[in-house]
Amino acid sequence: MKTHLELVVSRGGRNLVFLVLFLATLAAAQQRPVALKGGKLLTITHGTINNGVLVMENGKITAVGNSNSTKVPAGAQVIDVTGMTVYPGLIDSETHLGLTEINAEPMTNDLVEMSDEIMPHMHVYDAFHAESELIPVTRMNGVTNAIVAPESRDTLPGQDSFVQLAGRSADEMLVVRDIAMPLNFTGDERRNQGTFEKRKFPSTRMGMAAQLRQAFLDAQDYAEKWADFERKTARQIKTRRPRNLSGQNVI
Structure with a gap:
């Protein structure tokens, strides 16, 4: 079962993504309800709730409200988040996470398919590296989900993937395998760069x-x-x- 708990709990500028903390329990089936209680909840659509409670059951958020009026299910694991702020995780709409590690080291980069400019049959998921050191850094800064895309050096570079930034493998992190196919027509394509490439079609x-x-x-x-x-x-x-x-x- 895919989990979609996109929450960040923060205190003193240091973020803890509960998606990571509960992954082992929630990835297969949440054994018992979990309630985050006592913190400040930023709900976006319903304002700020002080001394709030947020209930999660079976991998989904089932209740959000004030601690005095929101019922916590019997047998729930209650976690005290007093003094912390709970807010929805951010979604990065275009990133190269999992496709690159060190810019100066080609062996760690899988950003573009060099054989042709028209490569719609290339899939980001096939190249996605779930153990990239850049992923936990991004996650700790409040980004819980991302659309991973190839570089813009091909006109049709392949299929983007939508992932959650928690998990031990690409399969665990994958939400949508092929979510979009970008089309690049910006002048950044590699045929427009360098004297050698300009002698090849298409160079304009x-x-x-x-x-x-x-x-x-x-x-x-x-x-x-x-x-x-x-x-x-x-x-x-x-x-x-x-x-x-x-x-x-x-x-």
């Missing part, structure tokens, strides 16, 4: 537009061939399965 914005248009046309052609394949298969007509890895991921 017009060339990049033509290359991108062709990728969409190829995907459209693949979709039509796949629809025809399904029609013939349903009628038990022998036919060849169409193959286009790039087109398959664009559509």
Whole structure:
């Protein structure tokens, strides 16, 4: 079961992400309710609750309110957070966490696929390194979830992944495997950099537009061939399965 408890508890500028503390219990099934009691709750949509209580059951937040009026389930593990502030975790909408470690060391970087600019069939999840030292540092500063994306050096660099920043493996941290496919048309693409690369197509914005248009046309052609394949298969007509890895991921 995936956990989505995006909470940060803070006192004196030092953050403790309870998603980490309860992961071993919540990842499979929460054995008993947990209540954070006595702290200041920043609810965002319902203002600030002083002397609040927050109840979690089965990996989800089930109650938030004042300690005097909010019922804590019988048998719950009550954690005193008096003097602390509880607030929703931040979500980083674009990051390279898990894809890079040391900029000067190529062996620790998996930010871009160098073989082509049109690589929609590349998946961040396949390269994501869950044990990156940068992840716990980010987590301790209040970021609980992130969209991990490739660098912008390819026009279609691959599929972004949405992860929670707690877990011992990529499988534990994954929330959505392929959440988005970025399209880069900013001039940062590697074909626009360096004298050697400029001798190759596409070396201009017009060339990049033509290359991108062709990728969409190829995907459209693949979709039509796949629809025809399904029609013939349903009628038990022998036919060849169409193959286009790039087109398959664009559509």
